[in-house]
Amino acid sequence: MIERIAILGTGLLGTSVGVALRAAGFHGSITGWNRSPEGAQAALAMGALDSIATESLQAARESLAMPIYATLDFMEKLAPVLGSEHLVTDVGSTKRQISEAAGRLFNTPERAAFLPGHPMAGKERGGAALADAELFRGTVWLFTDDPAAQRSPHSAELVKGWREWVGAMGSKIIDLDPARHDELVAWVSHLPQFVATALSALLEEEVGDAPELKDVGGRALREMTRLGASPWSMWRDIAYTNTEAVQAVLLALEQRLAHLRENLRTPELRDEFEKANRFRKE
Amino acid sequence: MIERIAILGTGLLGTSVGVALRAAGFHGSITGWNRSPEGAQAALAMGALDSIATESLQAARESLAMPIYATLDFMEKLAPVLGSEHLVTDVGSTKRQISEAAGRLFNTPERAAFLPGHPMAGKERGGAALADAELFRGTVWLFTDDPAAQRSPHSAELVKGWREWVGAMGSKIIDLDPARHDELVAWVSHLPQFVATALSALLEEEVGDAPELKDVGGRALREMTRLGASPWSMWRDIAYTNTEAVQAVLLALEQRLAHLRENLRTPELRDEFEKANRFRKE
Numbered sequence: 395m396i397e398r399i400a401i402l403g404t405g406l407l408g409t410s411v412g413v414a415l416r417a418a419g420f421h422g423s424i425t426g427w428n429r430s431p432e433g434a435q436a437a438l439a440m441g442a443l444d445s446i447a448t449e450s451l452q453a454a455r456e457s458l459a460m461p462i463y464a465t466l467d468f469m470e471k472l473a474p475v476l477g478s479e480h481l482v483t484d485v486g487s488t489k490r491q492i493s494e495a496a497g498r499l500f501n502t503p504e505r506a507a508f509l510p511g512h513p514m515a516g517k518e519r520g521g522a523a524l525a526d527a528e529l530f531r532g533t534v535w536l537f538t539d540d541p542a543a544q545r546s547p548h549s550a551e552l553v554k555g556w557r558e559w560v561g562a563m564g565s566k567i568i569d570l571d572p573a574r575h576d577e578l579v580a581w582v583s584h585l586p587q588f589v590a591t592a593l594s595a596l597l598e599e600e601v602g603d604a605p606e607l608k609d610v611g612g613r614a615l616r617e618m619t620r621l622g623a624s625p626w627s628m629w630r631d632i633a634y635t636n637t638e639a640v641q642a643v644l645l646a647l648e649q650r651l652a653h654l655r656e657n658l659r660t661p662e663l664r665d666e667f668e669k670a671n672r673f674r675k676e
Numbered sequence: 677m678i679e680r681i682a683i684l685g686t687g688l689l690g691t692s693v694g695v696a697l698r699a700a701g702f703h704g705s706i707t708g709w710n711r712s713p714e715g716a717q718a719a720l721a722m723g724a725l726d727s728i729a730t731e732s733l734q735a736a737r738e739s740l741a742m743p744i745y746a747t748l749d750f751m752e753k754l755a756p757v758l759g760s761e762h763l764v765t766d767v768g769s770t771k772r773q774i775s776e777a778a779g780r781l782f783n784t785p786e787r788a789a790f791l792p793g794h795p796m797a798g799k800e801r802g803g804a805a806l807a808d809a810e811l812f813r814g815t816v817w818l819f820t821d822d823p824a825a826q827r828s829p830h831s832a833e834l835v836k837g838w839r840e841w842v843g844a845m846g847s848k849i850i851d852l853d854p855a856r857h858d859e860l861v862a863w864v865s866h867l868p869q870f871v872a873t874a875l876s877a878l879l880e881e882e883v884g885d886a887p888e889l890k891d892v893g894g895r896a897l898r899e900m901t902r903l904g905a906s907p908w909s910m911w912r913d914i915a916y917t918n919t920e921a922v923q924a925v926l927l928a929l930e931q932r933l934a935h936l937r938e939n940l941r942t943p944e945l946r947d948e949f950e951k952a953n954r955f956r957k958e
Contacts, residue, residue, distance in 0.1 A: 514891075514892050514893070514894045515894065533891075533894055534891045534892050534894070536892065566891065568888070568889075568891075568892065578883070578889060578892065579892065581879060581882055581883055582879070582883060582889065582890070582892050582893035582897050583892070583893055583894075583896065583897070585875070586875070586893065586896050586897050586900040586901075587896065588933070588936055589871060589875060589900065589933070590900060590952070591936070591948055591949055591952040592929060592932040592933050592935075592936050592948065592952075593867070593868070593871060593929060593932075593952075594951070594952035594953075594955040594956060595932065595948045595949075595951035595952040595955065596928060596929055596932045597863060597864070597955055598951050598952065598954050598955035599951070600863055600928075601860070601863055601864060602954065602955055606850070607850075607860060607864065608864070609796075609815075609816045609848065609850075610796050610816050610818065610850065610860060610861065610864050610865070611796070611864035611865055611868065612796045612797065612815055612816070612865075614865065614868050614869065614903055615864050615865070615868050617868075617899045617900075617902060617903075618868040618871065618872060618899075618900065618903070619868075619952075619955060619956060620899060620956070621896055621899075621900070622952035622953065622955055622956045623952075623953055623956040624949070624952075625949065625953070626945065626946045626949035626950065629945075629949065630945065630946070633940040633941065633945055634940070634941055637940050637941060640937075640940060641937050641940065644933050644934075644936065644937040645934075645937060646878060646882075647874060647875060647878055647933060648930045648933050648934055648937070650874040650875075650877065650878045651870070651871070651874050651926050651929060651930050651933075652926075652927075652930055653874075654870055654873070654874050654926065655922075655923050655926040655927060655930075658915040658916070658919050658922060658923065659915065659916055659919060663908065663911075663912065663915055664908045664912070666873055666874065666877045667873055667877075667906070667907065667908035667911065668908065669876070669877035669880050669881070670872070670873040670874075670875075670876035670877040670880065670901075670904035670905075670906075671876075671904065671905055671907070672880050672884065673876040673877065673879055673880035673884055673901060673904055674876060674901060674902070674904045674905040
């Protein structure tokens with residue numbers, strides 16, 4: 395059903411989608427475009443692409459793998475030049491604004507279909523060179539599609555086809571309302587990231603000049619700060635497009651830490667540990 | 677030089693020391709005592725012990741592997757019944773109070789030597805059954821010994837001997853002043869633990885009733901909450917014996933999170949990410 399795929403943005407996720415599709419048996423053509431030509435060359439060398447497109451709009455047919463504001467820009471440019479023979483999807487980490495733009499610009503019988511997507515996969519460092527055909531195996535791929543979208547039968551088939559390829563790459567699909575998506579990922583994805591960033595930045599100031607003392611923290615410290623390596627360039631758009639939800643979860647954790655701090659010698663400490671233990675029970 | 681070892685407390689650490697010593701070539705006798713007889717039987721079955729002692733003071737010759745207040749109690753009981761032919765060491769996670777008791781009760785030419793120790797190794801769950809001869813490989817073992825201790829030549833030899841066995845089990849030794857130890861571990865060990873506990877407890881309340889949504893967080897969420905499984909029984913004494921230092925680091929992180937929360941849309945966010953990135957640079 396899906397015969398040709400264009401990947402706009404051949405970083406870690408875009409290139410991983412290319413190699414994962416090949417591993418899952420996709421035999422159609424895959425072309426790619428990247429802001430830096432080196433990234434596209436690397437994706438070609440990894441086997442993620444058959445060809446490199448030199449002009450993004452010419453390449454833009456079925457896929458987007460770039461930060462959120464770049465995605466929103468492309469959506470505006472793509473909508474008028476595509477038609478109902480096309481499906482566009484994305485991998486942006488927040489979905490309220492992208493889903494709103496999808497409803498405004500796409501998903502009518504005459505226009506291309508747009509399926510807002512968010513694979514919960516990644517690495518703390520990006521780039522095509524780290525792409526991995528197994529990156530999506532066992533992970534969750536969220537969609538925030540509008541069930542009331544007015545699509546042509548062909549567009550609806552393309553949406554169904556892409557969902558099947560996502561399953562073939564090893565992901566479990568969960569469908570969510572866009573606002574609920576952004577609230578949920580604030581808790582389970584953005585909060586862990588911002589905590590790791592704050593903890594790492596604080597420790598850099600306090601013990602960063604005593605490098606052998608990082609060894610003292612051992613595995614626990616390494617794990618709790620691994621996400622500290624995540625680049626600002628990946629998180630800037632998330633902070634901008636999910637500001638209120640992220641503020642709410644950060645404030646909740648600040649209050650929780652203060653509660654712990656005030657109860658280091660009271661029975662409340664046991665309650666907190668027991669509640670945390672329950673979260674980790676399978 | 678060290679011929680007989682008694683391990684008081686054959687949980688994860690005590691039993692791991694037993695099997696690690698055997699793996700490192702210790703051929704002397706190892707006897708063990710545990711508050712629950714099942715724990716001692718498990719350690720015997722793991723090959724960590726040659727024999728089980730039925731009475732703790734009779735067994736108490738060279739080692740302690742138990743929570744801090746239990747260690748302090750034992751130190752009071754052991755000091756009058758041991759002599760300069762003995763070395764006692766411990767594995768407690770805070771060292772100010774234990775080092776103070778060591779100076780008061782041990783380390784004179786007539787009394788046993790006491791070497792305050794702290795292996796930076798463990799698992800989020802305890803018990804002899806999880807003991808591992810490789811638990812200390814590549815980790816740091818901290819000592820907060822008093823360089824001015826007035827010891828007999830024999831006692832000094834025992835201290836040297838135990839430090840060599842620690843090296844043979846694969847640990848790198850770092851010597852610290854006890855107060856500096858407690859301040860440092862507050863940053864690199866206690867803070868990561870209490871953050872993981874607070875984050876896990878908060879998420880248990882907020883998303884704990886939607887178990888499939890834990891999958892959404894993926895590896896990042898699993899890592900940031902793994903220490904949430906740590907039991908209160910291990911951390912109660914740490915919270916009690918290092919309260920002020922832990923309060924200070926928790927407050928510092930609360931302030932850091934508030935700073936991040938107030939700057940999600942300012943250039944400060946980039947500065948925080950870049951500082952965190954530096955902490956993770958090798």
